[in-house]
Amino acid sequence: xxxxxxxxxxxxxxxxxxxxxxxxxxxxxxxxxxxxxxxxxxxxxxxxxxxxxxxxxxxxxxxxxxxxxxxxxxxxxxxxxxxxxxxxxxxxxxxxxxxxxxxxxxxxxxxxxxxxxxxxxxxxxxxxxxxxxxxxxxxxxxxxxxxxxxxxxxxxxxxxxxxxxxxxxxxxxxxxxxxxxxxxxxxxxxxxxxxxxxxxxxxxxxxxxxxxxxxxxxxxxxxxxxxxxxxxxxxxxxxxxxxxxxxxxxxxxxxxxxxxxxxxxxxxxxxxxxxxxxxxxxxxxxxxxxxxxxxxxxxxxxxxxxxxxxxxxxxxxxxxxxxxxxxxxxxxxxxxxxxxxxxxxxxxxxxxxxxxxxxxxxxxxxxxxxxxxxxxxxxxxxxxxxxxxxxxxxxxxxxxxxxxxxxxxxxxxxxxxxxxxxxxxxxxxxxxxxxxxxxxxxxxxxxxxxxxxxxxxxxxxxxxxxxxxxxxxxxxxxxxxxxxxxxxxxxxxxxxxxxxxxxxxxxxxxxxxxxxxxxxxxxxxxxxxxxxxxxxxxxxxxxxxxxxxxxxxxxxxxxxxxxxxxxxxxxxxxxxxxxxxxxxxxxxxxxxxxxxxxxxxxxxxxxxxxxxxxxxxxxxxxxxxxxxxxxxxxxxxxxxxxxxxxxxxxxxxxxxxxxxxxxxxxxxxxxxxxxxxxxxxxxxxxxxxxxxxxxxxxxxxxxxxxxxxxxxxxxxxxxxxxxxxxxxxxxxxxxxxxxxxxxxxx
Numbered sequence: 001x002x003x004x005x006x007x008x009x010x011x012x013x014x015x016x017x018x019x020x021x022x023x024x025x026x027x028x029x030x031x032x033x034x035x036x037x038x039x040x041x042x043x044x045x046x047x048x049x050x051x052x053x054x055x056x057x058x059x060x061x062x063x064x065x066x067x068x069x070x071x072x073x074x075x076x077x078x079x080x081x082x083x084x085x086x087x088x089x090x091x092x093x094x095x096x097x098x099x100x101x102x103x104x105x106x107x108x109x110x111x112x113x114x115x116x117x118x119x120x121x122x123x124x125x126x127x128x129x130x131x132x133x134x135x136x137x138x139x140x141x142x143x144x145x146x147x148x149x150x151x152x153x154x155x156x157x158x159x160x161x162x163x164x165x166x167x168x169x170x171x172x173x174x175x176x177x178x179x180x181x182x183x184x185x186x187x188x189x190x191x192x193x194x195x196x197x198x199x200x201x202x203x204x205x206x207x208x209x210x211x212x213x214x215x216x217x218x219x220x221x222x223x224x225x226x227x228x229x230x231x232x233x234x235x236x237x238x239x240x241x242x243x244x245x246x247x248x249x250x251x252x253x254x255x256x257x258x259x260x261x262x263x264x265x266x267x268x269x270x271x272x273x274x275x276x277x278x279x280x281x282x283x284x285x286x287x288x289x290x291x292x293x294x295x296x297x298x299x300x301x302x303x304x305x306x307x308x309x310x311x312x313x314x315x316x317x318x319x320x321x322x323x324x325x326x327x328x329x330x331x332x333x334x335x336x337x338x339x340x341x342x343x344x345x346x347x348x349x350x351x352x353x354x355x356x357x358x359x360x361x362x363x364x365x366x367x368x369x370x371x372x373x374x375x376x377x378x379x380x381x382x383x384x385x386x387x388x389x390x391x392x393x394x395x396x397x398x399x400x401x402x403x404x405x406x407x408x409x410x411x412x413x414x415x416x417x418x419x420x421x422x423x424x425x426x427x428x429x430x431x432x433x434x435x436x437x438x439x440x441x442x443x444x445x446x447x448x449x450x451x452x453x454x455x456x457x458x459x460x461x462x463x464x465x466x467x468x469x470x471x472x473x474x475x476x477x478x479x480x481x482x483x484x485x486x487x488x489x490x491x492x493x494x495x496x497x498x499x500x501x502x503x504x505x506x507x508x509x510x511x512x513x514x515x516x517x518x519x520x521x522x523x524x525x526x527x528x529x530x531x532x533x534x535x536x537x538x539x540x541x542x543x544x545x546x547x548x549x550x551x552x553x554x555x556x557x558x559x560x561x562x563x564x565x566x567x568x569x570x571x572x573x574x575x576x577x578x579x580x581x582x583x584x585x586x587x588x589x590x591x592x593x594x595x596x597x598x599x600x601x602x603x604x605x606x607x608x609x610x611x612x613x614x615x616x617x618x619x620x621x622x623x624x625x626x627x628x629x630x631x632x633x634x635x636x637x638x639x640x641x642x643x644x645x646x647x648x649x650x651x652x653x654x655x656x657x658x659x660x661x662x663x664x665x666x667x668x669x670x671x672x673x674x675x676x677x678x679x680x681x682x683x684x685x686x687x688x689x690x691x692x693x694x695x696x697x698x699x700x701x702x703x704x705x706x707x708x709x710x711x712x713x714x715x716x717x718x719x720x721x722x723x724x725x726x727x728x729x730x731x732x733x734x735x736x737x738x739x740x741x742x743x744x745x746x
Contacts, residue, residue, distance in 0.1 A: 026041050103148075135196065142199060146203055171385040175378075195378065235247060254315055261309050271312065402730075420681055435648060473542065512524070513544055542586050542587070568669055568738075591605035627671070676736070
C-alpha cells in the first residue's frame with residue numbers, strides 16, 4: 001500500500017477479530033467509509049493499514065472499525081511512544097494467552113467427566129452421567145468458555161456480519177438448549193437423549209485450538225519483536241568539553257558523538273572517530289563472525305561492541321537507521337496480502353452465511369426424510385462447528401510472517417508479498433559486476449602514459465578531477481596518488497557523464513576521464529595509446545582513458561578482485577537450474593574474464609546504465625522470469641525493471657529503495673538463499689490453503705450426512721487452525737544453506 005501527496009497511510013491495532021470473515025468484513029467496511037482510499041487488514045498481526053485523504057481523522061477510522069464490531073487504536077509514529085505501545089501490546093497479548101490458558105484448564109476439568117464416561121462406555125463398562133450432573137457441568141462450560149464466543153458473535157452481528165463466533169455460539173447453544181428441552185419433556189431414560197457432552201467438548205476443543213493458535217502466532221511474529229528489542233533507548237553522549245552524559249537516543253542528532261563501551265549495543269548508525277573493536281553484526285547482516293571496525297569504519301544500530309571502547313559520530317538515529325529501515329521493511333512485508341489471499345477474502349465474506357444455510361438445509365432434510373429431531377439437530381450442529389473459517393484466514397499471513405521473519409534473521413529483507421511470490425519463480429539471475437560479483441574495491445594497478453607525458457602529472461591530473469567523487473574507480477585513483485606521494489591538482493567545473501566517465505577543468509586544461517566511447521564522442525583519437533597500452537594491461541582490467549585538451553595522454557588499468565563467494569553462488573544457482581548472466585558497462589575482455597572466473601552462463605559488456613534496464617526488459621519479453629542483482633545508483637533502473645530486484649546491502653540507498661529484496665551483507669550466495677526462502681514461503685502458503693479448504697470441503701458434507709458427531713467436528717475444526725499455524729511456524733526454523741567457499745590455491 002502506497003500513499004501519495006494527497007493521501008497518507010495510518011496503521012491501527014485491531015482487537016476483536018477471530019477469523020477470516022472478521023478481517024474480510026472489516027476491510028469492506030473501511031473501504032466503504034468516505035475519505036478512506038484503501039484498506040488492508042491482517043488477521044495474524046491484528047493490524048489494519050488505511051490509506052486516507054488528509055481530512056480524515058483517526059477518530060473517523062476508529063468509529064468505522066467500531067461499527068464493524070471491533071476496536072481500533074492508532075499506532076504512533078514517535079519511536080519512543082511506538083516502543084511503549086508495542087511493549088504494552090505484547091504484555092496484553094501475553095496476559096490474554098494466560099487468561100485463555102486458565103480458562104482452558106477450568107473448561108477441560110469440567111469437560112473431563114464427559115470424556116471419561118464416553119471412553120468407559122466405549123470400553124464396555126461404566127454408565128452415562130446423571131442428567132442433572134451433565135446439566136451443571138455443561139452449563140458451567142457454556143457460561144465460562146462460551147462467554148468469549150457469545151461476545152464475539154454479538155459484536156459481529158451488531159456490525160452487520162457473521163464470523164466463527166457466530167457458528168460456535170449457534171452450534172453449542174443449539175446442543176445445550178436441545179438437551180435442556182429434552183430434560184423437560186422426556187421422562188424415561190432421558191440421559192440417552194442429551195447432547196450436553198457435545199456442547200462442552202466442542203467449546204473446550206475450540207478453546208484449545210485458540211490457545212495453541214495464539215501461542216503459534218506469537219512465535220511467528222518473533223522476528224519483528226527481536227529487531228525492536230535491539231534498539232538501545234539511551235546513549236553516552238560526548239560533549240564539547242570532553243564530559244560524558246547519558247541521554248535518550250531520540251535526542252541525538254547527526255554529527256553528535258557517542259561513546260560505545262565494550263559489551264554495549266551501538267545506539268546509532270555512524271562512523272568510528274577513535275578506537276577500534278570487533279562488532280557482532282549478526283542481528284543485522286546474519287553474519288556469525290564479528291567484524292573488525294577501525295577509525296573511519298561504519299557501525300550500525302544494534303551491533304554488539306566487542307573488546308574496545310570507540311567514539312562514534314552519529315549518522316542516523318531511530319527510524320532512519322539501518323535497523324529502523326530493516327524493521328520497517330519486515331513489518332511492511334508481513335502486513336502485505338498475497339493475490340491468492342484476495343480469493344480467500346471473497347470466500348470468507350460469504351462463507352458463514354452459506355454454512356448457516358447448509359446447516360439449516362441439513363436439519364430440514366433429516367427431518368423430512370425421517371431422521372428424527374435428534375439426528376437432524378446433531379447434523380446441523382456438526383456442520384456449524386466444523387466449518388469455522390479460522391484456518392482460511394490464518395493460512396497466508398502466518399506463513400508470510402514466519403517466512404519473512406526467518407529471512408530477516410539471515411540478513412535477507414523482502415519488501416512485500418508480491419516480490420516474494422515472483423522470487424519463487426525466477427529462472428534467470430542477472431548480475432552487475434562491480435560491487436556485486438567483485439569486491440567493489442578496485443585498485444589502480446597499471447598506468448600507461450603517452451610519449452612525453454610525465455606519469456606523475458598524469459596521475460595528479462586524474463586524481464584532481466576525481467577528488468570528491470564516490471565512484472569506486474575514483475577512490476582507487478586517489479588511493480594510488482596517496483601511495484605514490486602525488487598531490488592532486490585543483491579541479492573545477494567537474495561534470496559526470498553517466499556510464500562513461502567525467503569531465504573537469506584541471507590546471508587550465510580540459511580533462512576527460514572515462515571510456516573509449518567518451519573520447520569518441522569528443523573526437524579524440526586514442527589509437528596510438530591503445531597500441532602502446534592495451535598489450536600491457538590484463539584482460540580482466542577495467543580501463544579508463546585520460547585526456548588533456550584534445551589529446552589522449554594516459555590509460556589506467558583497474559583490477560577489482562572477484563568475491564571469493566561468487567563462484568560458489570553461481571554454481572549453486574546452476575544446480576537449481578537457474579541461468580546466470582553478467583551485465584556490465586565494462587569492456588568485453590574484462591566482462592569475459594570475470595564471467596569465466598565466476599562460472600556464469602553468459603555476459604553482456606559495454607552496457608550503459610539506461611541500457612541495463614533495456615536488456616532486462618528484452619530478457620523478460622523473451623519469457624524469462626528474472627532477478628537483477630546490483631548495488632549502485634546506475635543499477636536502479638534495471639532493478640526496477642526486473643521481476644525481482646536484489647540489492648547488496650553494502651551498496652547505495654537508491655539501489656536498496658528500488659529493489660524488492662535487500663541482502664544485508666555483500667555475499668552473492670544469499671541470492672540463492674533469498675530465492676529458497678521465497679519458494680519455501682510460497683509452498684507453505686499453498687499447503688496451508690490446501691489443508692484449510694480440505695478440512696471444510698470434506699468435513700462439511702460428512703457433518704451434513706451425519707457421519708461426524710458434534711464433538712468430532714469440534715476436534716477437527718480446532719485441529720485445522722492448529723495445523724495451519726504449526727505448519728507455518730516450521731518456517732521459523734529456516735536458515736540459509738550456503739555452499740562452501742573454495743579456498744584459494746597456493
